[in-house]
Amino acid sequence: MKAREGSAMATNSLVQRIARQALATFCKPLHVFPDKHQQLLGLMSQARATDLHLQPPAVDSPPPSGAPPVTYMHICETEHFSMGVFLLKSGACIPLHDHPGMHxxxxxxxxxxxxxxxxxxxxHSACTHLRPSSRPQVGAVRRSVLRSSAEYTDVSEACLLAPDRDNLHQINAVEGPAAFLDVLAPPYDPDDGRDCHYFQVLQGPKLHEREVWLMEIAQPLSFWCGTEPYPGPEVRL
Incomplete structure (x- = not known):
């Protein structure tokens, strides 16, 4: 009886419900069922560390030498979406990057x-290239705009991105280590044109107070992502 009860609790866990809602949301274009998107956001906004059996580090100590500044816990993935948890050490940063064609x-x-x-x-028209002599790294330069910069905690609602809105973002841990649940749809797939690209802000606002120039760069040497096992409830799809 206890085994059955444990299995039932796992299949009805908040993480399981989020995964099922993500599948229902992204298995068809969002314009078909826009209400399902809001349902997914509502479920994700309820999530806390305890729902995934996570414990914040008891002591904020520097990571061992050579340890990755960021680690990832894989929860599940289908052709329609991926879900996992990113854990950032104190002071860690996931550099400015994009999500091509992804929600x-x-x-x-x-x-x-x-x-x-x-x-x-x-x-298109704003894309140009730096001359080789002007920078040691040559990359595409794009006129861009800073849409928002805000701080989020465990009581904040889910933060959104879309293919044409808030698609490039940088994530910084503030005042200690942090962790976040991440859903991407569809998943990254370089073979299908969905590869992660990194960017550098070249200059501050000029023509408009929030306009900037971004240059595509290689993955920064200071950033790499390790993996660790997911300790939370099993997800079945």
């Missing part, structure tokens, strides 16, 4: 994050 949602589980979101103003 996503982020929910802080513990700690505090600062999330800065950008959009390209014109992905």
């Amino acid at each position: 996503g949602a982020l929910k802080v589980l513990y700690g505090k994050l600062r999330v800065s979101c950008f959009d390209r103003l014109d992905s």
Whole structure:
């Protein structure tokens, strides 16, 4: 009886319900069932660290030498979406990056994050290239706009991104370690044109107080992501 009860609790866990709602939301274009998107956000906004059996680090101590600043816990993945948890050490940063053609949602589980979101103003005519002599790294330069920069905690609602809104963002751990639940739809797939690209802000606002120039760069050497096992309830799809 106890085994059956445990299995029933796992299949009815908040994490399981979020995964099922994500599948229902992203198995068809969002314009078909826009209400399902809101249902997913509502469920994610309820999530806390205890729902995933996570414990914030008891002591905020520097990570061992050579340890990754960020680690990832894989929960589940289908052709329609992926779900997992990112854990950031104190002071860690996930550099400015994009999600080509992807929707996503982020929910802080513990700690505090600062999330800065950008959009390209014109992905075609504004794209140019730096001369090789002007920078040691040559990359595409795009006129962009800072849409928002805000701090989130475990009591904040889920933070959203869409293919054409808040698609580029940088995530910083503030005042200690932090963790967040991450849903991306569809998952990254370089073979299908959905690869992660990194960017650097070249200059501050000029023509408009929130306009910037972003240059595509290689993955920063200071950032890499390790993995660790997910300790939470099993997800079945």
